[in-house]
Amino acid sequence: VELVLRIPPRGQREDGPDAAAEAEADTPTKRKGRAALRATSSYCCCCCCWSAQSSAACGPVQRFGVRFGSCLRAWFSAGCVLYTAIVVCAAAYTVLVGAAYGLETRAGESVQGTPPSSSSEGRAATQVLLPGWTVPWADICHVYVALLVSLMWHELGHALAAAAEGVPLMHFAIHCLGPFPGAHCGLCKDSLERLRPLPKLRVMAAGIYHNLVLCLAATVALKGLPFLLQSLVVHGAAVGVVTISEASPLFDHVPAGTTIYSLGGASVCPTHTFSDYLQCTLSPDSPLRRLRSLGYCIRSSGSPLDAPGSACAAFDGQQHPSASVCDHPGEMCWEHVSASVIQGEEEPRCFGAVSLLSSAVSIDERCKDDSSCATLQALCLKPVLASDEEMLVIQTSIRQSNGRPLLFLGELETLSDGIVLSNYSVRESVRPWLRPWLLRLTLALDTLLRYTFRVSAGYAALNLLPIATVLDGSRCLTLLMQMTLPSHMQQHGPRPGCCVGPLPRAFVSAAVACGLLVAMRRVSSLFVAMSQPLHRQL
DSSP, X not given: OEEEOOOOOTTOOOOOTTHHHHHHTOOHHHHHHHHHHHHHHHHHHHXXXXXXXXXXXXXXXXXXXXXXXXXXXXXXXXXXXXXXXXXXXXXXHHHHHHHHHHHHHHHTOOOOSOOOOOXXXXXXXXXXXXXXXXXXXXXXXXXXXXXHHHHHHHHHHXXXXXXXXXXXXXXXXXXXXXXEEEEEEEEOHHHHHTSOHHHHHHHHHHHHHHHHHHHHHHHHHHHHHXXXXXXXXXXXXXXXXXXXXXXXXXXXXXXXXXXXXXXXXXXXXBOSSHHHHHHHXXXXXXXXXXXXXXXEEEESSSSGGGSOOEEOOOOOSOOSSGGGGSSSTTEEEEEESSSSOBTTBOSOEEEEHHHHHHTBSOSSOOBSSGGGTXXXXXXXXXXXXXXXXXXXXXXXXXXXXXXXXXXXXEOGGXXXXXXXXXXXXXXXXXXXXXXXXXXXXXXXXXXXXXXXXXXXXXXXXXXXXXXXTTSHHHHHHHHHHHHHSOGGGSOOOSSTTSOXXXXXXXXXXXXXXXXXXXXXXXXXXXXHHHHSOSEEEO
16 A cells, blocks of 8 residues: 655746746745745645555456456446436426426416425435534444445445456546545546447446445345344334433443333323333423323222322422422322322322322223222322423333332432433344444444435435536536537547536536536435434433
8 A cells, every 4th residue: 555645845936938037036934935835735734635546456447347348338438328317308398397496486376385394304405514513423433434335335346347348447546535435436537538439428427327326225225134143133113222321311221222101091192112212201292291180090998099199298399309399208299189088188199100090901092080990999199299300101111110110209300311222122032231332233234324325325426416526427417518519519629529518518517417407406305314313312
């Protein structure tokens, strides 16, 4: 591997007509300034801009391209067809939409209704991956791996297409400008320029084609991941706890690898996906917030109601926690919803919350008053809570002692503090010590596939834009116009047909660029669906 640092040699000057005048005007102050500038530029080049290139892989790739040349040419011809279809559709979309907009404007008509949405979904499709802003710091490694895979797969497409056309490979290079990596495939320029427009288009469009193929492969792998791991994990049935910190109120009761099935009961707020968990805990319209006025059907016999219970202390509805109004730990203040009383007492009484709910007819079914529990020979009891409190039963894969449920009492938003969840849950047949590691591995593969789709799609979209000569889109569009435009619209240079006139090229480039930008915004839902992570550190 050869490390290449592009630093100008010390004292290098260009000879020109003004060289003598510059030499006479040279002063010690100017020489010191140039020396300081050279030192600064050299330091910046060494630290922020480097390149490493190697020709070790050129031989195997060249031999593979020569051996399977006919198959590779057919493969990359499909890429040319795909690129042509994208360009034609983008240009036609721009022309048709512009014509329709112009007709509507000239007619002086306007459509009354909702304007085009500029919601977060549309912005999410074209947002820049910024660490700590649009990408969590925990996903930086996934982003860089996806970026390197996309870059190398892009350049491998160029190399294979060139080898199939008989163009020698010079080197493969990886360069970096600050934190942004890049890749490059060195080809023999003389052999490349001697190719006809169609073979040359196959070489130029191969990178974009490979990026689109990588997007398709990442999508198929992402959809097939639950089937490949179905003997170990389940997708979409419940959420799994990947990691949990001491900031979470569930830290002492729900270890990593636990499966959370529901909050408040399976019929109240099931947590099939991570979005369901967010809806239950953070949404103002959470079903759990509508259950404050409902109680539980508690069996009137063979339950803690057989004992009178202690009286609740003075409670104004603002004390937090509400359990502080009872003398014994684990007790809460409960009131009877109907007009009747509990054991002849009218005021609320203190009972053990967990033991009382263990005697409930069903945790999932709630009651408004005793009439809802009459056929069950039970009484309807409702907990007395503070204004910012919620009480709910959390159903997990951990079997509590004596079959008692896991009861949460506190602010609902704190359930999403210090916890990382996944849409994947581990099967109960897996050993407990292996569950956290299996969840992390599954989540890492899922995240890597999603970022690979996102980065590869963005890289393909960037190279499709004909806005700069260094991008593949500009060169491919020039070659495509050479093959399709009439000869009198081409500006002949040193080699016939090597360039296209500036006016038709500018018009087509603008039409294609506008169409691609609008199309990328139109298909933003696909980008959002594939880039939305299945986990989040709350």
